[in-house]
Amino acid sequence: KAGVTQTPRYLIKTRGQQVTLSCSPISGHRSVSWYQQTPGQGLQFLFEYFSETQRNKGNFPGRFSGRQFSNSRSEMNVSTLELGDSALYLCASTLRRAGRDYEQYFGPGTRLTVT
Amino acid sequence: GENVEQHPSTLSVQEGDSAVIKCTYSDSASNYFPWYKQELGKGPQLIIDIRSNVGEKKDQRIAVTLNKTAKHFSLHITETQPEDSAVYFCAAKRATDSWGKFQFGAGTQVVVTP
Numbered sequence: 001k002a003g004v005t006q007t008p009r010y011l012i013k014t015r016g017q018q019v020t021l022s023c024s025p026i027s028g029h030r031s032v033s034w035y036q037q038t039p040g041q042g043l044q045f046l047f048e049y050f051s052e053t054q055r056n057k058g059n060f061p062g063r064f065s066g067r068q069f070s071n072s073r074s075e076m077n078v079s080t081l082e083l084g085d086s087a088l089y090l091c092a093s094t095l096r097r098a099g100r101d102y103e104q105y106f107g108p109g110t111r112l113t114v115t
Numbered sequence: 116g117e118n119v120e121q122h123p124s125t126l127s128v129q130e131g132d133s134a135v136i137k138c139t140y141s142d143s144a145s146n147y148f149p150w151y152k153q154e155l156g157k158g159p160q161l162i163i164d165i166r167s168n169v170g171e172k173k174d175q176r177i178a179v180t181l182n183k184t185a186k187h188f189s190l191h192i193t194e195t196q197p198e199d200s201a202v203y204f205c206a207a208k209r210a211t212d213s214w215g216k217f218q219f220g221a222g223t224q225v226v227v228t229p
Contacts, residue, residue: 004158033215042222043159043204048215055213090158094215101166102147102214106158 002027004107006091012113018079021110025072025093029105031055032074034066037088037109046089049074078112086114117142119207121220128195128227136223138205139187145207148188149217150179153202162203163190195227 005024013019025032034046045058049068066076072093078085088109095103118141128134140148146167151159165172165179165188172179176195181188192199205220 031214033217035219043219045216045218048213050214056216058216092158092215096214101164102149102208102217103161103164104149104215104217105161106151108156108158 004091004093004105006089006107006110008110009108010111010113012115013081014115015081015083017081018077019081019112020075020077021089021091021112023074023076023091023107025074025091026095026105029093029095030072031094031096032068032072033092033094033104034074034076035090035092036060037090038086043090046076048094081114083114086112088112117145117207117209117218119205119218119220121205121223123223124221125224126226128225130195130197130227130229132195134190134192134195134199134225134227136190136203136205136225137187138189138207138220139185140207140218141186142207142209143183143186144209144211145218146210147208148179148181149206149208150177150190151204151206153204153222155201159204192225195225197227197229200225200227 033048035043048056068074090109091107121138149164153159178191202222206217
């Protein structure tokens with residue numbers, strides 16, 4: 001079974017621009033979460049989508065948004081980029097197993113550099 | 116909300132020795148605690164997890180222990196090998212949160228020297 005895929009893997013943008021990142025979860029997984037990973041802050045939860053609906057949102061400004069399509073693929077968008085948005089953006093799909101365990105599988109991430 | 120603290124931030128061990136990473140959580144509503152290994156250029160990979168109704172779990176050379184009363188859990192790696200070198204993250208999930216929302220520790224850089 002294919003893992004979580006993210007495109008593009010690397011991106012360089014200029015301050016003020018906007019960017020869209022894409023994620024395809026593991027087939028059959030309906031939950032897609034996005035995290036921002038930086039050296040100083042670790043992994044910070046951005047938001048989660050399940051069956052095209054946002055189920056949870058972290059403490060990020062409204063410049064960060066996302067959506068999920070009917071095939072569970074998800075996109076996140078960052079508008080008006082700032083230097084501090086430079087980070088590795090990780091997408092994860094989560095499967096809930098019998099016994100209430102939640103197995104979260106991560107993609108390789110998109111490295112965003114804002115100059 | 117939940118807060119997860121992880122120590123140490125870096126850990127150097129000789130090949131064959133054991134490594135222990137400790138995490139504490141703040142919210143007693145957390146009931147699921149996974150550990151992830153992240154190698155350079157890759158996303159975190161789930162290596163072991165434990166539920167709040169279990170005190171210890173083992174999988175070959177790795178084990179996780181949980182102390183619910185003290186709100187801390189630990190990852191133990193025995194007989195370390197160079198391929199164990201990576202960043203390890205602990206995480207906690209509250210029962211009331213949605214499926215995909217986890218709170219992560221800051222990570223531990225483990226270096227295994229031959």
